[in-house]
Structures are given as structure tokens and as C-alpha cells.
Amino acid sequence: MSLYGKGFMIWQLARCENGNGVEVARVARAAGLSHVLIKIADGPYTYNVDRTTRVDLVPPVVQELKKNRIQAWGWHYVYGSNPVGEAQIAAQRVNELGLDGYVIDAEVEYKQPGREQAAKAFMAELRKRIPNTPVALCSYRFPVLHPQLPWKAFLDYCDYNMPQVYWQAAHNPADQLRRCVNEFKNLAPYRPIMPTGPVYSAGGWVPTESEMVEFLDAVREHNLSSVNFFAWDYGRKGLIALWNKIAAYPHPIGPQPADIPEQYFSLLNANKPAAIANLYTDDAVHITASKTVQGKEAIQTWHKNFLTNSFPNATFEITSVSGTGSTRSFTWKGVSPSRGKIENGNDTIGLIDGKIAYHYKYFKIT
CATH class of the missing domain: 3.20.20.80 (Glycosidases)
Incomplete structure (x- = not known):
């Protein structure tokens, strides 16, 4: 509850x-x-x-x-x-x-x-x-x-x-x-x-x-x-x-919107790449060690491939979050039954009007 x-x-x-x-x-x-x-x-x-x-x-x-x-x-x-x-x-x-x-x-x-x-x-x-x-x-x-x-x-x-x-x-x-x-x-x-x-x-x-x-x-x-x-x-x-x-004091009673990192990981766990892409601006940049993509469609494709092929049937967990205003940094981990574990996830995002404008993602599957 x-x-x-x-x-x-x-x-x-x-x-x-x-x-x-x-x-x-x-x-x-x-x-x-x-x-x-x-x-x-x-x-x-x-x-x-x-x-x-x-x-x-x-x-x-x-x-x-x-x-x-x-x-x-x-x-x-x-x-x-x-x-x-x-x-x-x-x-x-x-x-x-x-x-x-x-x-x-x-x-x-x-x-x-x-x-x-x-x-x-x-x-x-x-x-x-x-x-x-x-x-x-x-x-x-x-x-x-x-x-x-x-x-x-x-x-x-x-x-x-x-x-x-x-x-x-x-x-x-x-x-x-x-x-x-x-x-x-x-x-x-x-x-x-x-x-x-x-x-x-x-x-x-x-x-x-x-x-x-x-x-x-x-x-x-x-x-x-x-x-x-x-x-x-x-x-x-x-x-x-x-x-x-x-x-x-009128403290609101009712659900408050989750912050962007929580929204992102909730959608990762739900395997919803299209909804994930909607968290980004139209010309957002997504950067990993192996590839840089730009735009919602490309970001959706990257996440679909990641969740379907690279790290399928996975569960994810945020381990720390820092930052306020227009930046967030967070660490995370994940487990895929067929592909192994990620224990060193480390991301930084920049926000414009509540949307992700750039996203640096680092992780290693072991």
C-alpha cells in the first residue's frame, strides 16, 4: 500500500x-x-x-x-x-x-x-x-x-x-x-x-x-x-x-510524479521501448561505449534491441541517484537469466523541460 x-x-x-x-x-x-x-x-x-x-x-x-x-x-x-x-x-x-x-x-x-x-x-x-x-x-x-x-x-x-x-x-x-x-x-x-x-x-x-x-x-x-x-x-x-x-499546510495526498530515473527504470522493467523513447526530446542523443544514436526513433530501436537481444528478460534496479535541476546521475544493476549480470551501470542525463536531451550510458555485461 x-x-x-x-x-x-x-x-x-x-x-x-x-x-x-x-x-x-x-x-x-x-x-x-x-x-x-x-x-x-x-x-x-x-x-x-x-x-x-x-x-x-x-x-x-x-x-x-x-x-x-x-x-x-x-x-x-x-x-x-x-x-x-x-x-x-x-x-x-x-x-x-x-x-x-x-x-x-x-x-x-x-x-x-x-x-x-x-x-x-x-x-x-x-x-x-x-x-x-x-x-x-x-x-x-x-x-x-x-x-x-x-x-x-x-x-x-x-x-x-x-x-x-x-x-x-x-x-x-x-x-x-x-x-x-x-x-x-x-x-x-x-x-x-x-x-x-x-x-x-x-x-x-x-x-x-x-x-x-x-x-x-x-x-x-x-x-x-x-x-x-x-x-x-x-x-x-x-x-x-x-x-x-x-x-x-496543504501537503498533497495522492501519487506524485516519479523522477525521470525512476520512470526510466520502471519502463525498462516493463520492456516498453516506445514509452522509454517518449521520455526523450525529439533530437535527444543517447551515447554508449559502442554507439551513439540521435532522435526518438533511433533511441527506441536501441532500447528494443537491448531488451530483446543484448539483455533479454532482464530486471533492473537503481542503486543510487544524485543531482537536481537539469541533471541526474545514477548507478544501477541488472540481471538477465540468459545473458548474465550488469553490476556497474553508471548513467548521466541532461534534461530540457522535463525531457531527456542527452544520455551517457556505461555498463558491462558479465
């Missing part, structure tokens, strides 16, 4: 509209939220279950959200000391609650030595139990600063990336989001980014209303389909001005 629009994370459900599902759904609808993400587990244990009565507070809220056509996702703080147990409780909660998606919150504990194997065990068990549920990773905003975290082990099995773009102790949300997006575009595997912004205070710091608008503007500028905020608990109480600013 695709995710678009604005969402809020709930930490302690009893502190959010007193845990009343009808009120949570009403407030979410009034704020224009497309989804709400509720904490459902902590480590190998359930969360948002009343400690005294053992009543699960989550089901009636999920029920009311769904009645109002608002997606209900669950999030889960994981530690890595019991990865199989954590995956089992995650799958149990997703299945019994009928959730639309699941979010992994992996932070400092997963930077300890040996946690890559824990992440692999967790993800393998999780995907065995919920193979069709959308899964996202919600962790640090700058992966370059946290190389110890097993990013690939998590992202290999995830559908989305929801980095915590918390500009705590600073006042430059757009710059931080830009850096976040660029770093993840250079980290394989790339997953669609749906950033999580801060609605909390810390040590005297609190984001301002103007910063919240700047952050949301930057989300739209990067054509990111969805944005989340942590947390409802704070926004509806001490930080109501921030809540209201987010509620008033």
Missing part, C-alpha cells in the same frame, strides 16, 4: 486524546493526515497496553482510523539483543491489529558490534511472517555519521525510508533535509524517503512555526510523497502552535 501525505507518530497512546479512538480519528481528519503511526512494541514486548488492566489501547484507535480512511501504521523500537523475538512480536501485532504498514525504529543499540547479524536475523524472521506488509526504517538522518548501523541489512528488506530529520539545537531544516536526501541517494539500496520531522522540545530548543513551514516546503521541493512528525503526544499539548501550522 502506497503512502502519501502527512502523518503523525504516537508514542504513548493514553496521552493522545486520552486514547479515545473516535477523537484520535476526528483530530487526524481535521489536520488533513493521511496516516497515523502508533507505537505497538518495544523490544520483544507489546506497547500501549494498559499495565494495570492489560487492555490493549490500540485496536479501537486503528478501527476508527480505518473508518475514516486514514491509514494505521505501527512503529517499534528495536534493540537487537533478541532479534527473533522482536520480529515475532512485530508480526503478531501487525497481523492482529490489521495494520497498513510497519516501521522499525533502530538507533544506538544497533551501532554495537555484531548487530549486522542481528539485523539480518530480525529482517529475515519479520519478512517470513509479514511478507506483504509495507515496511519502513526510521533511524538517523545522516548515515555518513553512523556507519556502524547496519543500514543495508535493514533497507534490503524495507519498502520505505523514514529518517529522523530532527534539526535539534539548530535552525536550518531545509539544509538538513537536503543533506539527508543526498546522503541516502548515495547509499545502496535506495528506498523512497519519507522524512520524519520534530514536534518536541529539548534542552531549551524548540522548532519554530516558520521552520516547520520551511521543512514542509523542502519536502515538496524534493518531491517526497509523504512526511511524518514525532510526536502527537507533544504537538497536541505544549506545542499546539506547531500542530496547527502542520495541520494548515
Whole structure:
């Protein structure tokens, strides 16, 4: 299930509209939220279950959200000391609650030595139990600063990336989001980014209303389909001005056009050379190590030959994307059952009015 629009994370459900599902759904609808993400587990244990009565507070809220056509996702703080147990409780909660998606919150504990194997065990068990549920990773905003975290082990099995773009102790949300997006575009595997912004205070710091608008503007500028905020608990109480600013912001709910590299690879995987040619200007140039062709018809012929003869029945995957404005650079890989692999694809394209004007393509089939 695709995710678009604005969402809020709930930490302690009893502190959010007193845990009343009808009120949570009403407030979410009034704020224009497309989804709400509720904490459902902590480590190998359930969360948002009343400690005294053992009543699960989550089901009636999920029920009311769904009645109002608002997606209900669950999030889960994981530690890595019991990865199989954590995956089992995650799958149990997703299945019994009928959730639309699941979010992994992996932070400092997963930077300890040996946690890559824990992440692999967790993800393998999780995907065995919920193979069709959308899964996202919600962790640090700058992966370059946290190389110890097993990013690939998590992202290999995830559908989305929801980095915590918390500009705590600073006042430059757009710059931080830009850096976040660029770093993840250079980290394989790339997953669609749906950033999580801060609605909390810390040590005297609190984001301002103007910063919240700047952050949301930057989300739209990067054509990111969805944005989340942590947390409802704070926004509806001490930080109501921030809540209201987010509620008033018209972030679109609905699919946004994919960027040119994503469109191109989607059509490659669909084996549609004519549609691929329509991505180019009339006099576009396509350059490879062995041949240069010009014009839509010639570009269509090249792609038809490539997909039919040179590398038939292939599947392709983008591994990184960089560039904005009129240029894009991207790396990619592909597999053809009869012809082998491409593991070093490296392309650069130039755009005019949203169409490809030139395309430098490098690859080697092995």
C-alpha cells in the first residue's frame, strides 16, 4: 500500500486524546493526515497496553482510523539483543491489529558490534511472517555519521525510508533535509524517503512555526510523497502552535510524479521501448561505449534491441541517484537469466523541460 501525505507518530497512546479512538480519528481528519503511526512494541514486548488492566489501547484507535480512511501504521523500537523475538512480536501485532504498514525504529543499540547479524536475523524472521506488509526504517538522518548501523541489512528488506530529520539545537531544516536526501541517494539500496520531522522540545530548543513551514516546503521541493512528525503526544499539548501550522499546510495526498530515473527504470522493467523513447526530446542523443544514436526513433530501436537481444528478460534496479535541476546521475544493476549480470551501470542525463536531451550510458555485461 502506497503512502502519501502527512502523518503523525504516537508514542504513548493514553496521552493522545486520552486514547479515545473516535477523537484520535476526528483530530487526524481535521489536520488533513493521511496516516497515523502508533507505537505497538518495544523490544520483544507489546506497547500501549494498559499495565494495570492489560487492555490493549490500540485496536479501537486503528478501527476508527480505518473508518475514516486514514491509514494505521505501527512503529517499534528495536534493540537487537533478541532479534527473533522482536520480529515475532512485530508480526503478531501487525497481523492482529490489521495494520497498513510497519516501521522499525533502530538507533544506538544497533551501532554495537555484531548487530549486522542481528539485523539480518530480525529482517529475515519479520519478512517470513509479514511478507506483504509495507515496511519502513526510521533511524538517523545522516548515515555518513553512523556507519556502524547496519543500514543495508535493514533497507534490503524495507519498502520505505523514514529518517529522523530532527534539526535539534539548530535552525536550518531545509539544509538538513537536503543533506539527508543526498546522503541516502548515495547509499545502496535506495528506498523512497519519507522524512520524519520534530514536534518536541529539548534542552531549551524548540522548532519554530516558520521552520516547520520551511521543512514542509523542502519536502515538496524534493518531491517526497509523504512526511511524518514525532510526536502527537507533544504537538497536541505544549506545542499546539506547531500542530496547527502542520495541520494548515496543504501537503498533497495522492501519487506524485516519479523522477525521470525512476520512470526510466520502471519502463525498462516493463520492456516498453516506445514509452522509454517518449521520455526523450525529439533530437535527444543517447551515447554508449559502442554507439551513439540521435532522435526518438533511433533511441527506441536501441532500447528494443537491448531488451530483446543484448539483455533479454532482464530486471533492473537503481542503486543510487544524485543531482537536481537539469541533471541526474545514477548507478544501477541488472540481471538477465540468459545473458548474465550488469553490476556497474553508471548513467548521466541532461534534461530540457522535463525531457531527456542527452544520455551517457556505461555498463558491462558479465
